[in-house]
Amino acid sequence: MPADGMVETGIKGVQLFRATQSVPCAPAVYEPCIIAIVSGGKETVLDGERYVYDSSEYLCCPMSMPVEAGTPTTSPDNPLFGVYIALDPRLMSELAFEMDAAGGQLPTAKGSARGIRLAGWDEMFLDSLLRLVRLVENPTDSAVLGDARLRELYYAILKGEAGPFARQAFGPGNAIARSIAHVSSRLDASVNIDDMAAHAGMSRAVFHRKFKAATTMSPIQFVKSMRLNNAAMKIAGGMTVSEAALDVGYISASQFSREFKRMYGQPPRQWGTAQQPAAVR
Structure with missing residues (x-):
């Protein structure tokens, strides 16, 4: 090395x-x-x-x-x-x-x-x-x-x-893992908890409980975190804020900026300017 x-x-x-x-x-x-x-x-x-x-x-x-x-x-x-x-x-x-x-x-x-x-x-x-x-x-x-x-x-x-x-x-009963893999591969698409529960073959209430037990987060919180984290990585890598927002499924730039600031404490453009390339993630 x-x-x-x-x-x-x-x-x-x-x-x-x-x-x-x-x-x-x-x-x-x-x-x-x-x-x-x-x-x-x-x-x-x-x-x-x-x-x-x-x-x-x-x-x-x-x-x-x-x-x-x-x-x-x-x-x-x-x-x-x-x-x-x-x-x-x-x-x-x-x-x-x-x-x-x-x-x-x-x-x-x-x-x-x-x-x-x-x-x-x-x-x-x-x-x-x-x-x-x-x-x-x-x-x-x-x-x-x-x-x-x-x-x-x-x-x-x-x-x-x-x-x-x-x-x-x-293992054989890995419905939550399958649901996460499905959502992670299509973050730019519209996702709701009913779709996720149906994909896992569970009722909405059971899916919500089992998902949170497996990940610490509610399904909607998980999807939002996945989208914002992916967008943050793209912005840190040089992608524009609007491109990153669209790439992870946000249609409204203002909604993306609000949710990004709420999670990371800074507007996305300001946050991206402050980032330094990281050797290891």
């Missing part, structure tokens, strides 16, 4: 990252992923709850989530190094099904986790992550063994401390 930023490894969905500068938490959208820190620390905020983690725990996010993320403790003397692993919902669902069908004893949930959770590194996770990352040294090894090693890591996640949480999202 000769410079700050994200580096592709040649294995689908696996990236290495480095940061040597402090970056305050800013709007981001986490797609289903695992983030493992090997040096330094990172911070993620979901609906006001703060998750601070380092090489003792990894972050598991099995569903798309609107968050704030940053590296506030990072410096040249305390650099951040880590691995980002996208979670393939199809493969995770296949593994969760196979594990249930095998009938072995699986870990049970300890405490409640909503949206994201931190999980301690165990020997199986460490070994499978190391075996995966070592493939980066040889493009032929990555091409031939990458999918198998990634499957091994997914299995370690499902067997580990985050396993019950991840299996709930990717």
